[in-house]
Amino acid sequence: MPKGDEMIVISNLHKWFGDFHVLKGINLTVRNGERLVICGPSGSGKSTLIRCINRLETHQKGTIVVDGVELTNDVKRIDRVRQEVGMLFQNFNLFPHMTVLDNLTLSPIWIKKMPLKEARDLAFKYLERVKIPDLAHKYPNQISGGQQQRVAIARCLCMNPKIMLFDEPTSALDPEMIKEVLDVMIDLAESGMTMVCVTHEMGFARTVADRVIFMDVGEIVEENDPESFFNHPQCDRTQLFLSQILSHGFTR
Ligand SMILES: Nc1ncnc2c1ncn2[C@@H]1O[C@H](COP(=O)(O)OP(=O)(O)OP(=O)(O)O)[C@@H](O)[C@H]1O
Ligand SMILES: [Mg+2]
DSSP states (O other): OOGGGEEEEEEEEEEEETTEEEEEEEEEEEETTOEEEEEOOTTSSHHHHHHHHTTSSOOSEEEEEETTEEOOSOHHHHHHHHHHEEEEOTTOOOOTTSOHHHHHHHHHHHTSOOOHHHHHHHHHHHHHHTTOGGGTTSOGGGSOHHHHHHHHHHHHHTTOOSEEEEESTTTTSOHHHHHHHHHHHHHHHHTTOEEEEEOOOHHHHHHHOSEEEEEETTEEEEEEOHHHHHHSOOSHHHHHHHHHHHHTTOOO
C-alpha cells in the first residue's frame, strides 16, 4: 500500500478507563476514500475507538496517525487533526439556542476566520446538499430528528473535512427518518469521502462499505469485505452477533 494513501493508521492501540482495559491492541489502517463500517456488541469499544481518532479520548499505549499527524498531547497536532476530521454523534449535538444557519457558520467564522457572507454561502451550499435549505432559519427543536442529523452532517461539511467519523448516526431516529440520513451518507460516500461508521445498519454496510470490522471486548475479532462478512462470518462471536441483530430487525 503506498504511504500517501493512508489516512488513519492505528498501531497497537491500548486504552484503559481506570483499571478497565477497553481497547486491547487495535491495529487498523484506513485508506484515502475508504468506507469502513465498525460493528459489534454494546460495550465492545466501538465508540471509544472512533473517539480516540479525534482525541475526544486519550490512549495510553500505541500510536494513532491521522493524515500524517501523530496524535499526542500536543494541542497543535490535536487542532490539526480535528480540522480534518468531522464527527457525527447519535444525538446531533446542535447548539439549541442558535438557528440552523448559525450552527453551520459558527466554526467557519470563528475557527477558519471566514467572512460572514462566504460562511453563509457555504452553509447554504451544504444545506442544499442535504436537501433542507428551507430550514436555515429554524431552531433545532423546531425540526425533526432526521433533519437535525442532516444539519449536523452539513455542519461537519462546512469545515471541509477529509475524514468523517459516524457514531451510530441513525440509532436515535424514528424508522421513517433513518432513510433520509442514510441517503445523505450514501451521497457522501459516492463523493469519495473517507468514512468510518459505527453502525448496525446492515443494508448501508452492504451497499456502501469497502470493509467491515467486528469488535468484541476491545479487540478487532474479524474483518472482511461486506459480502464475505455477512454471508460467511468466520468467528463464532461474529456469527452469534449477526444472528442476534438480524433477528432484531436490523436488516435494512
Ligand atoms: N468515560 C468512561 N469511563 C469509564 N468507562 C467507560 C467510559 N466510556 C466507556 N466506558 C466503558 O468502556 C466500554 C466500551 O464503551 P464504548 O462506549 O466504547 O462501547 P460501544 O461498543 O460503543 O457500545 P455501544 O454499542 O453500547 O455504544 C464499556 O464497558 C463502557 O462502559
Ligand atoms: Mg457506542
